[in-house]
Amino acid sequence: MSAAVEATHLTVSYDGRAALVDVTFALAPGHVLGIIGPNGSGKSTLLKATAGLLQPHSGTLRVFGKPPTALPPGAIAYVPQIEAVDWSFPATVRDVVAMGRFPKLGRFRPFSDRDRQLIDSALDAVEIRPLEHRAIAELSGGQQQRTFLARALAQEPDLYLLDEPTTGVDAATEAALLGVVREIAAAGKPVMMSTHALERAAEWFDRLLVLDTHQVAEGSTAEVLAKHVHLGTFHVHGHHKP
Amino acid sequence: MTIVDALLAPFAYGFMVRAFVAAIVVGILCSVVGCYVVVRRLSFIGDGIAHASFAGIVVAYLRHLDYYVGAAIMAVATALGIGFVTRHGKVSMDTAIGVLFTGAFALGVFLMSQVKNYAVDLQDYLFGNILGVSQFDLMLTLALSAIVAIALVFLWRDLLYTSFDPVVAQTSGIPTARVDYALLVLLALTIIVSLESVGIILVAALLVTPAAAAFQLTRRLPTMMLLSASIGAFCAVAGLYLSYYVNAASGATIVLLATLCFFVALAIGRRAQGPI
Numbered sequence: 001m002s003a004a005v006e007a008t009h010l011t012v013s014y015d016g017r018a019a020l021v022d023v024t025f026a027l028a029p030g031h032v033l034g035i036i037g038p039n040g041s042g043k044s045t046l047l048k049a050t051a052g053l054l055q056p057h058s059g060t061l062r063v064f065g066k067p068p069t070a071l072p073p074g075a076i077a078y079v080p081q082i083e084a085v086d087w088s089f090p091a092t093v094r095d096v097v098a099m100g101r102f103p104k105l106g107r108f109r110p111f112s113d114r115d116r117q118l119i120d121s122a123l124d125a126v127e128i129r130p131l132e133h134r135a136i137a138e139l140s141g142g143q144q145q146r147t148f149l150a151r152a153l154a155q156e157p158d159l160y161l162l163d164e165p166t167t168g169v170d171a172a173t174e175a176a177l178l179g180v181v182r183e184i185a186a187a188g189k190p191v192m193m194s195t196h197a198l199e200r201a202a203e204w205f206d207r208l209l210v211l212d213t214h215q216v217a218e219g220s221t222a223e224v225l226a227k228h229v230h231l232g233t234f235h236v237h238g239h240h241k242p
Numbered sequence: 243m244t245i246v247d248a249l250l251a252p253f254a255y256g257f258m259v260r261a262f263v264a265a266i267v268v269g270i271l272c273s274v275v276g277c278y279v280v281v282r283r284l285s286f287i288g289d290g291i292a293h294a295s296f297a298g299i300v301v302a303y304l305r306h307l308d309y310y311v312g313a314a315i316m317a318v319a320t321a322l323g324i325g326f327v328t329r330h331g332k333v334s335m336d337t338a339i340g341v342l343f344t345g346a347f348a349l350g351v352f353l354m355s356q357v358k359n360y361a362v363d364l365q366d367y368l369f370g371n372i373l374g375v376s377q378f379d380l381m382l383t384l385a386l387s388a389i390v391a392i393a394l395v396f397l398w399r400d401l402l403y404t405s406f407d408p409v410v411a412q413t414s415g416i417p418t419a420r421v422d423y424a425l426l427v428l429l430a431l432t433i434i435v436s437l438e439s440v441g442i443i444l445v446a447a448l449l450v451t452p453a454a455a456a457f458q459l460t461r462r463l464p465t466m467m468l469l470s471a472s473i474g475a476f477c478a479v480a481g482l483y484l485s486y487y488v489n490a491a492s493g494a495t496i497v498l499l500a501t502l503c504f505f506v507a508l509a510i511g512r513r514a515q516g517p518i
Contacts, residue, residue: 051413053409053413073414074414074415076413077413078410079410080407080409080410084409085407086406089281089405089463090457090461090462090465090466091406091461091462091463095462095463096406099403099406099407099410099414102399102403102416103414103415105399106399107396107399107400135461135462136461151410155414
């Protein structure tokens with residue numbers, strides 16, 4: 001099977017410095033890739049480049065065989081960290097999830113019954129349907145994260161990019177997110193997800209990519225964990241965000 | 243005099259009819275566009291663009307051109323300049339606004355100080371003179387307002403997504419840079435339309451206050467826009483009546499009413515959000 005995402009000697013600059021240097025990996029459809037490393041190690045940079053938000057400085061990055069920006073709108077769902085937006089924005093949970101349909105609908109096409117069903121099932125999948133009419137200003141961190149993931153699900157993308165979705169969320173949300181991510185993979189869609197928590201890496205990820213600006217390790221989760229037992233130190237040394 | 247007489251009395255004059263139409267249109271337009279100003283936290287942009295347009299008005303005055311044209315060119319240029327400096331310079335938008343607006347306003351003051359006896363109507367643009375709205379001004383106001391309104395409808399999804407989550411909007415195929423520039427130009431046009439009614443000094447209040455009041459009362463953008471437009475229209479009409487009967491500056495009266503509405507909304511909003 002051809003790779004869904006393929007990076008070859010990928011180097012990406014961000015704010016005038018090399019944030020990611022010489023990274024090579026391939027991700028098959030239906031697999032979840034965990035991107036692990038301390039803060040500033042290039043995790044977010046890799047996700048942004050894969051989303052088409054940053055251009056490679058050198059090397060190549062292909063998503064379904066094309067540069068990310070050459071894909072049709074909505075093909076990639078990028079889920080940023082929840083701090084990336086202002087949650088006092090006047091919108092309900094459902095309003096935000098509905099934005100996931102915008103790439104397919106364009107400027108004017110009204111929501112069809114199918115669009116509404118997709119929004120409903122996205123809300124159900126992350127278990128926030130009861131909150132659909134709640135103002136997003138009133139959500140907890142976990143509920144914000146669920147809303148973001150629901151928006152991505154409603155988008156029906158071919159690739160999911162999740163930037164530290166487990167940061168700042170409660171245990172119940174983390175469990176719910178894990179369930180959804182594994183379902184996405186079971187449905188044959190590829191997922192790339194950054195994290196600094198390794199405790200349950202074997203449950204979350206099929207493959208791991210360890211970054212420290214350069215590529216430290218890449219392979220199946222079992223392989224990487226076995227070879228790099230010291231990886232747990234990322235967490236112990238408190239590299240995660242406060 | 244009955245209440246009906248009191249309400250109808252101002253309409254005996256053609257200039258009052260034009261003033262009411264202009265005030266309502268400007269009140270609604272500023273209040274709707276102002277919702278984006280408030281949710282994007284750009285409260286100083288109205289001040290910035292309006293003050294910058296002053297230089298355009300002075301140049302138009304010196305060259306005997308139409309003030310509207312001078313103000314519009316300067317306002318749009320400043321709006322685009324703010325967008326460009328924010329995007330390409332290493333400064334935040336409020337810094338870009340601060341630099342460009344004071345620079346352009348200083349240019350206006352500099353040019354004006356070269357004029358020996360500048361006419362009073364230049365001052366009208368600082369404080370507004372809604373009673374001086376001519377038939378031509380009114381037509382221009384209506385035409386520009388229609389353009390802004392149509393653009394807001396056309397760009398509804400782009401503006402909504404870009405305002406809430408610009409990064410994901412970009413990955414969703416929305417041309418966020420162009421949407422941001424478009425909003426800045428729409429803001430500039432809105433301000434130009436409003437200059438004659440409320441003046442350079444106070445137009446920013448109409449862009450922020452009704453929308454900020456509406457924000458206290460709702461948590462959805464379309465509802466916020468409807469509420470804001472209602473508040474803006476009410477303040478425009480009530481303010482104009484009040485200024486007619488107490489013989490006060492109309493722009494200031496409208497803005498003062500809007501400020502009052504904001505504090506009422508704040509009180510209602512706080513109460514509604516209190517413990518159940």
